[in-house]
Amino acid sequence: MLLPIITAPDRRLKVKSQPVAVVDYEVRRLLDDMVETMRAAPGIGLSAIQVGVAKRIVVVEVDENEPLASEEAAAQEKREPVRTTRYLVNPEITWTSDKVVFCEEGCLSLPDQYADIERPADVVVKFLDRDGKPQEMKATGMLSRCIQHELDHLDGVLLVDRLSAVRRHMILRKLAKARKQEQEPAVTA
Numbered sequence: 806m807l808l809p810i811i812t813a814p815d816r817r818l819k820v821k822s823q824p825v826a827v828v829d830y831e832v833r834r835l836l837d838d839m840v841e842t843m844r845a846a847p848g849i850g851l852s853a854i855q856v857g858v859a860k861r862i863v864v865v866e867v868d869e870n871e872p873l874a875s876e877e878a879a880a881q882e883k884r885e886p887v888r889t890t891r892y893l894v895n896p897e898i899t900w901t902s903d904k905v906v907f908c909e910e911g912c913l914s915l916p917d918q919y920a921d922i923e924r925p926a927d928v929v930v931k932f933l934d935r936d937g938k939p940q941e942m943k944a945t946g947m948l949s950r951c952i953q954h955e956l957d958h959l960d961g962v963l964l965v966d967r968l969s970a971v972r973r974h975m976i977l978r979k980l981a982k983a984r985k986q987e988q989e990p991a992v993t994a
């Protein structure tokens with residue numbers, strides 16, 4: 806089932822999401838709906854709060870062989886795309902690399918807005934999978950970037966919160982204006 810995606814500014818996006826007690830049928834159904842919603846958007850990651858559910862749940866689907874643009878030069882050989890759907894329940898970053906990288910990010914809750922964000926290049930994340938089994942994995946490249954972006958959502962942090970106040974307000978004002986225009990019927994003289 807497709808779920809409506811909340812766009813900023815909206816105070817629900819500032820909420821700190823709560824841990825999931827048990828990965829049951831309801832959680833699995835939400836995970837599946839989130840994947841469907843993410844693909845239709847289309848996007849490469851989605852957190853539950855973006856569809857109005859304040860639970861620590863994230864889905865990610867990126868080409869895991871894709872390096873970040875900044876790493877492109879280092880990746881000389883041609884790689885085959887590997888697209889794996891990742892279901893992360895109660896995800897927690899347990900390690901971050903000292904190396905940091907800049908990468909342009911977008912967000913389904915900030916339509917048509919992009920910004921260069923600096924984050925650790927690699928992370929280790931532990932989580933419960935779709936079956937409720939504890940997992941731990943090291944993520945690099947686009948996967949690492951996407952996981953860090955989605956985990957921010959669980960703490961009510963948007964990518965604009967990582968920008969200067971001036972840029973943040975500029976972007977949020979633009980989005981509020983665009984939404985107002987969308988809702989107001991066009992006036993024809």
Ligand SMILES: [Zn+2]
Nearest residue numbers: 911912913914
């Ligand atoms: Zn986002």
